Amino acid sequence: MRLIAVRPILLVLLTTLSVTMLPGVEKGSSFEFTKVDLSLLEQADALDSRLEREGMVFHDEAMETYVNQAGRAMLPSGTAPERVMWRFRVIRDPMANAFALPNGSIYVTTGLVSLLENEDQLAGVLAHEMTHVTDRHSYLAFRDYRKKSTIASIAAYASSMAPVNTSWGAAIYMAGHMVPVVMMASINGYSRELERDADMYAFNKLAEGNYDPKELVNTFRLLERMDEVNVDKIYYNDHPKLDDRIGYMTGLISSKPPVSVSPEVLGSRRMKYLSLTEQVVREDIHLSILSHRPRTALARAKKLIEFDPNSAENLRVQADAYRSLGPWTPRPTDQELSKDGKQKEQSLRRKLTSDEEERQLLANGEGQAAWQENQRLAEETYQKALAIDPANAKTYLGLGQLYEKTNRNKEALEAYEKYLELAPNALDRQRVQGRIDILRRSTGL
Numbered sequence: 362m363r364l365i366a367v368r369p370i371l372l373v374l375l376t377t378l379s380v381t382m383l384p385g386v387e388k389g390s391s392f393e394f395t396k397v398d399l400s401l402l403e404q405a406d407a408l409d410s411r412l413e414r415e416g417m418v419f420h421d422e423a424m425e426t427y428v429n430q431a432g433r434a435m436l437p438s439g440t441a442p443e444r445v446m447w448r449f450r451v452i453r454d455p456m457a458n459a460f461a462l463p464n465g466s467i468y469v470t471t472g473l474v475s476l477l478e479n480e481d482q483l484a485g486v487l488a489h490e491m492t493h494v495t496d497r498h499s500y501l502a503f504r505d506y507r508k509k510s511t512i513a514s515i516a517a518y519a520s521s522m523a524p525v526n527t528s529w530g531a532a533i534y535m536a537g538h539m540v541p542v543v544m545m546a547s548i549n550g551y552s553r554e555l556e557r558d559a560d561m562y563a564f565n566k567l568a569e570g571n572y573d574p575k576e577l578v579n580t581f582r583l584l585e586r587m588d589e590v591n592v593d594k595i596y597y598n599d600h601p602k603l604d605d606r607i608g609y610m611t612g613l614i615s616s617k618p619p620v621s622v623s624p625e626v627l628g629s630r631r632m633k634y635l636s637l638t639e640q641v642v643r644e645d646i647h648l649s650i651l652s653h654r655p656r657t658a659l660a661r662a663k664k665l666i667e668f669d670p671n672s673a674e675n676l677r678v679q680a681d682a683y684r685s686l687g688p689w690t691p692r693p694t695d696q697e698l699s700k701d702g703k704q705k706e707q708s709l710r711r712k713l714t715s716d717e718e719e720r721q722l723l724a725n726g727e728g729q730a731a732w733q734e735n736q737r738l739a740e741e742t743y744q745k746a747l748a749i750d751p752a753n754a755k756t757y758l759g760l761g762q763l764y765e766k767t768n769r770n771k772e773a774l775e776a777y778e779k780y781l782e783l784a785p786n787a788l789d790r791q792r793v794q795g796r797i798d799i800l801r802r803s804t805g806l
Contacts, residue, residue, distance in 0.1 A: 481576035488563035529652035550596035673750035680742035688728035754783035
C-alpha cells in the first residue's frame, strides 16, 4: 500500500489546520488544565498503551537504559510539570522521526536512531522534543485546532496524511487515529517560533551537559540525506525548514561559539552509540525492506559494515538489502531527485503497487542490469557471512529467497532445508516448508 494522497474534500483543512503561531508557556509557570486538555491527556495515555500492546516499542535493556540516560541529562531543572511522567522510548518505524506526547512520553523511531551518528545528536533530538512537553505546545495546538474545526475534521485530515498498512510511518499513522494533534505536528511542525525555541533549548542544554551543540547542525544535515526519492512530507525531513534551521543554528554557533568537545571524546561517544544501536539498525533495515524502501535499507547496512565489517549478522542484513534492491540503483539518480522525477514517483505510487513498479523497471535494459548486479552482490555478501558463521540460519533463508527469485530452484531448495535444519522452531517454519514442497515438485526431488 502506498501513501494516500490528500483527498480533495480535505484540501481546505490543509490550510486551516496547519499549525499556526501559538502563545508559549514559560517553563515553571502555571498551566490551567481544561476539560479539553484532560481529554488530550487521556488520548496520549491510550496511545502509549497501544504502542506497547502492539509490539511497536523496541525493547532492549541496554538500549533503553542508554536512551533514558541521554534523555534525563537533557531535562530542565526542578520537578516535572504537572501531569508529566518522563519516558524515552525507541519505536519500530523506519521513517526518521521523533515526537512527544503531552504526558511526557518521547519517542524516537528506529529510522532516526539508525540515521544518527552519536549520543550528542540523540540528546539534541530528545531535548528539542522535551520543549514541546514543558511548554505545553500540544495542548495549545489542540485548543487552537478545536476553534477552527470539529474533532471529526481534525481526525479526517490527520488520517488522510498518514501512510497506510506499512511499517513506514506506522507510528504517526497510529497517532493520527488516536492523537491527531501529534501526527499533525509530526507533519507540519509547530510554528516557526516554537520550533526555534525548541532548537534553542536543545542548543543550550547540550552545552550545559558537556555535549557538542554543533552536532545539532550535523543532525539537520543527516536529515537532508536523500536515500530514497522522498515524496512524504514530515517536519523532520522538510527541506526548506531544515535549511532554515541549519542557517540560524550556524549563525548562533558563529556568534556564540559553544565549548568544543574534543574529537577523542566525540569519537568515543560515536563508537559507544554505534555499538549500542547495532541491533536497532538491523531491525530498521528489516522494516525498511518490508516498507519497500531498499535504498534506505542498503544505506543503513553500509553503516553497519563500516562499524563492524567482520560481523556475519551485519553482512547478512547487507545481503538482504542488496536482494531487496531489485532493479533499483543503490542511490537515486539526479533525474529521480529532480522536481519532475519526484512528481513521476508520486504518480507511480498512486497507480502501481511496488511489485508492479518493479516489473515495469525490469522491462528495460537499465533495470535488468541493476537487478543482475544487485543479485550478484547479494549472493557474494551472503557467502561472506557464511564464511564467518556457517551456522547462521537467516543467511540460508536469504540465499533461498535469492535463488528462488533467480530460478535456481535446486539451490533454493537446499538453502531452505538448511535454514529449517538450523532453526527448527522458526516462526516462519510453515511458510518455508510450503516453499520447500513446491520446489521439490518443480525439481522432481
